Amino acid sequence: MATNVNHIVVLGGGTAGWMTAALLSKLYKDCLSVSLIESDDIGTIGVGEATIPPLKIFNDVLGIDEKAFIQQTKATIKLGIEFEHWGKVGDKYMHAFGEFGKDIGYTAFHHYWLADKPEAKSLWDYSFNYQAAIEGKFSPTPRIHNNQLAGITHAYHFDAGLYAKLLRKYSIDKGVKRIEGKVIQVTQDEREFITSLTLDNGNTVKGDLFIDCSGLHGMLLDNVFKVGFDSYQHWLPCDSAWAVPCEKVEPIVPYTRSIAHKNGWQWRIPLQHRTGNGLVFASNKMSDDEAKQLLLDNLDAPAIGEPRLIRFTPGRRQQQWVKNCLAIGLSSGFLEPLESTSIHLVQTAIIRLTKLMPHAQINQPLIDEYNRQSKVEFEQIRDVIILHYHLNTRSELDDIWHDCRAMDIPESLKHKIALFKATGNLFRHQEDLFTNEAWLQIMLGQGIMPEDYNPLANMITKAQRLEFLANLNAIYRQQLTLLTSHEQFLTSCG
Template sequence: MHNPQQNPVKHVVIAGGGTAGWLTAALLKKVLNQAVKITLVESEAIGTVGVGEATIPPIRLVNQVLGIDEAQFIRDTKATVKLAIRFENWKTQGEHYYHTFGNAGKTMAFCHFHHYWMKAKTLGHEADLWQYDLNYHAAEAGKFAQINAKDPAFSIPFAYHFDASLYAKFLRKLSEQMGVVRCEGKIQHVQRCYDSGYIETLHLDSGQKISGDLFIDCTGFRGLLINQTLGAGYDDWSHLLPCDSALAVPSERHTSTAAYTRSIAHEAGWQWRIPLQHRNGNGHVYCSRYISDTQAQDTLMANLDTKPLGDPKLIKFTTGRRRQQWYKNVVAIGLSSGFLEPLESTSIHLIQSAIVRLLQLFPHQGITPHLVNEYNSQSTLEFEQIRDFLVLHYVVNERNDSAFWRDMRSISLPDSLQHKIALFKENGTLVREQNDLFLESSWLQVLYGQGIVPNDYHGLVDSLSQQDLNNMLTKMLALKKEALHKLPSHDDYIARMIEYANKKFPA
């Protein structure tokens, strides 16, 4: 009987292009180089979903590993800088808060800054938590520049908004320059090994046959290899995150470009607004049990700031994850691996972390149960941690204007999330598990922004006199605002990057 574990992996075949396919191709080729042949199969006739236009800071590390020049990337993908997400109407209608990539105040030994701030609030201190966050000030003022501060409290962590289809084209060019082979065509038939059930060959509509040792499924929601061929199963999480539909539409850009994503809560879901150089990306994520597609479209179109540049595109999904994201000799990456609504811009991050995980566990000498099990264990944990963070935004709302928001408060929470909320309520303690994508500062901003106020603060704070506490906070506020004055406008920064790219990389 054929034992596929004895087969070294010399040829990786990627089914599907888009951001998932081409980012996988580029990173695998960059790291594995000549050790592995990489072929990507895609069809120009099959479109991509392309909702992942907002990102989080780890995207910068991936671009650096790929040797991508930032200015060229910003020019070619129509990118802008992202410092935060502004959540509007999530706690109650008319209120808003930010989830920035920064940190309020400064990290202290043994005791987080927010405990000092919480005590000061009890003594009549008026500045809110975000006043101590440089990312917040820069986002509000529309300013940005990279700051290489010795003290991380005065740096500005950032990510990007970009056109996902242009990013995929950018990565395709890079991948092909490195030696990735692209095959045009639709996959008509998938041939499996009779003994092992492993996939052996993809048969294209052109008659071409492509055999490989390891297959990456980047075919989107349909999961042609992982689902339709291998039936790897799916964990449905719609009892926790019931939104099942999204409408996406581009609109004209604003005259000045915001350096943050907007997330605006509506009657049965929320709307994204993502500013790019050439347009705005807009979408409405909603639950079809509470609102019809037509009503959802009307809500989206009535809440566009600028003139639409097309008709809304409808996307249907089931929140959850593939039960085994690596099954037999197929690894699912991108939408084929699962879907979490883009509330915290994690779609592209889940692609890159899946690739990095595969590289760490790459089966050079053959696919073994240990490698597969560890990959699946890590990816399960990552999806669950992100899921919990998304659920947090919904469950602690105080809205009474619609059945959707009232029902979201009665969701039966995972124990892990219940524990985090209870601890923070009791004395402001923030719990971040190992490898959790979201830092303590992220949990703090959403917990507090959604209205959870701790009953107590850390005892170490009482070692400061009221005068010393006031002095510390006043000084911190002044230092954060001082750094802001030195920054150019966000639009000036983007213009300078494009000018630099045009000189160094003429089109």
């Protein structure tokens, strides 16, 4: 039986629901209708305040002006994530966005740097993003030095609740119908396709395709279709988080901070009006009260309100799309926010849907391809997060750090580490979110120094290599003088 897709129903608001509604209403305004069901009585988790650069593309597609977005969401600029104590206590490095130096031919830049360490400067001296981040500067500069070098690549920190509010207005203006209510009954046909949702106010909402954005409990995918869950907890031991904002701290730095602690880690996300804070921890190693106090003891300013406790299991639904229902956001799975990927997973899920949007009918090959791509994406991000934990060299013996060093890791990750350690080479799959530069910074930052490098780096002399590196660093230092301060840029956004 064919099922024409004319009406899409999104269950759940928040960031995931309204991002979904916004993009669908933008792209399918003249051929699909979109409704969104939410209840003002149901809260959202709302701690996803740090993003990665693709969100800028998402906003650009919607036609949202960057300065208006920054003003309305109290956003700040994010140039990378600084990791403290993740190697051993006292260590610090940054996963900076953007490129490093300049590749020559087929040879990645870092091989030229490896050929002359330790005489060359730190690798991060050849990252324009890093240099701007630590000096608290920002100006939108996609290219520099006569367009020969990559400029700054940026993302945002923002208030997730204000972003959802912005997208709600955007979506309603585009024709999305917002429906208030809580679902109390799900009606299915003989094929088990959902035909309608009955709300507590008596309304019935019919649809052809239903998108579950109902959060961790997965009201449709879990409760209705009983989809199994693949847990990653044997690799990612943390299963709880305390979250609390504190008063703003000046200067407002243009990067996220991730600080490793006993049996967990802390995030600090600077916004214009406050700082977002949280402590992610393993509940079998640390009590809730101990974790809460650890967070409160490590705030930069007085807390605003009481901390909120969040429970989760790291992992993913075994299928994100079943019948005529797919999950986007926390209902599809959860990976802790170590690399700020939660909102990005929402974005890529929506884009994946637009590329595989059913027309005349919803068929199984289409569903299978959506689920295949989703599984690959979750596992690739999972491996990057495992990498942070596994490469630690902290001295604690009876906590997660010791366990993570000793644990057996996925074969895909074993190969990546072994290849880099032996040769300095990094290769990424076409669909991999993380660039080679991202993998490079994590591995170097947490203590893996390659034993070799590509011999093409020897096609120029040592003197020429050192001159090349010195010139690059000089260019970046000179370009930094042309940037405004981060806070001056925020002021210019109104």
